Amino acid sequence: MSTPTIRGIRPAGAYIDECVTDLRAIREQWGDLLAAVEQAPASEWPPREYRTVDIQAAARDDATEPAIGRLPLVLREHPAPANLAALDAAMSVEEALFTACDVIAGRVQRPVRYAASQQRGRHRYQPDQADRDDPARWNLPTHSASVTGRAAQPGSRVHGLHWAAVWLEGRALSEAHGDLFTPTPAPVVEDLAAVARRARRIVERALNRDGRPTKLDRPCPWCGGLLTAHTRSGDPSAAAIVCATGEACGAPVPLDRGRRIWRGTDRVGLRLALEAAQRRTEDSAA
Numbered sequence: 001m002s003t004p005t006i007r008g009i010r011p012a013g014a015y016i017d018e019c020v021t022d023l024r025a026i027r028e029q030w031g032d033l034l035a036a037v038e039q040a041p042a043s044e045w046p047p048r049e050y051r052t053v054d055i056q057a058a059a060r061d062d063a064t065e066p067a068i069g070r071l072p073l074v075l076r077e078h079p080a081p082a083n084l085a086a087l088d089a090a091m092s093v094e095e096a097l098f099t100a101c102d103v104i105a106g107r108v109q110r111p112v113r114y115a116a117s118q119q120r121g122r123h124r125y126q127p128d129q130a131d132r133d134d135p136a137r138w139n140l141p142t143h144s145a146s147v148t149g150r151a152a153q154p155g156s157r158v159h160g161l162h163w164a165a166v167w168l169e170g171r172a173l174s175e176a177h178g179d180l181f182t183p184t185p186a187p188v189v190e191d192l193a194a195v196a197r198r199a200r201r202i203v204e205r206a207l208n209r210d211g212r213p214t215k216l217d218r219p220c221p222w223c224g225g226l227l228t229a230h231t232r233s234g235d236p237s238a239a240a241i242v243c244a245t246g247e248a249c250g251a252p253v254p255l256d257r258g259r260r261i262w263r264g265t266d267r268v269g270l271r272l273a274l275e276a277a278q279r280r281t282e283d284s285a286a
């Protein structure tokens with residue numbers, strides 16, 4: 001979007017960089033989205049953090065990157081999801097990325113080799129098991145076959161969205177893995193970049209990280225005014241909180257265009273004041 005254009009033609013590399021950035025942003029926020037499925041939505045600040053999931057994912061990232069970055073962080077069946085919007089977002093992002101994997105595997109991935117084996121003195125050709133089970137290969141799902149009674153198989157989808165995003169990143173970058181992949185054609189990367197951009201937007205919208213201002217459900221501890229959190233895409237830690245009252249608000253933070261605003265470390269003071277106000281409310285109710 002901010003990439004310079006020459007008469008409307010963008011260099012192919014621009015799509016690759018954007019695509020990789022978006023795929024990583026999806027991966028990094030996936031644990032948060034899965035956790036959000038189980039939480040009732042609320043307008044609250046600071047944004048809810050899911051440290052356990054983040055830390056686990058980061059640890060596994062370090063241990064398994066880059067070739068076999070399969071993570072068991074998968075969208076599970078929820079008998080009663082608390083946040084249907086988050087569940088919808090997770091399901092549509094999963095479907096979009098899995099489908100992209102299926103399509104791109106069909107374009108750039110070498111089919112499974114056949115290997116000769118000797119059986120009762122006769123040469124037989126059969127799919128090479130090792131080649132088929134190469135962890136770098138994306139295996140497409142299969143449908144159930146009524147003739148043979150073969151059950152449907154999820155293929156590589158079973159490894160979840162995180163692995164799909166890692167695999168797609170490898171294809172966006174045309175990473176080599178023996179002769180398993182041919183370089184990904186530019187139009188395919190361009191299509192993938194569009195899929196990744198949309199998917200990232202869906203994830204960030206579901207997590208309230210898409211830059212839309214969020215009205216907080218608790219008032220300003222100094223004046224009782226309406227507080228609004230403004231976030232930047234992909235970076236909830238950069239939120240700024242604004243009190244709607246104006247100069248009359250006595251909060252000990254600078255004025256910005258006539259409004260009290262909490263940025264950076266000032267937000268710690270606001271957080272503590274909000275917590276203190278919450279405790280006072282609870283005490284007086286008890």
Ligand SMILES: [Zn+2]
Nearest residue numbers: 220223243249
């Ligand atoms: Zn205020």
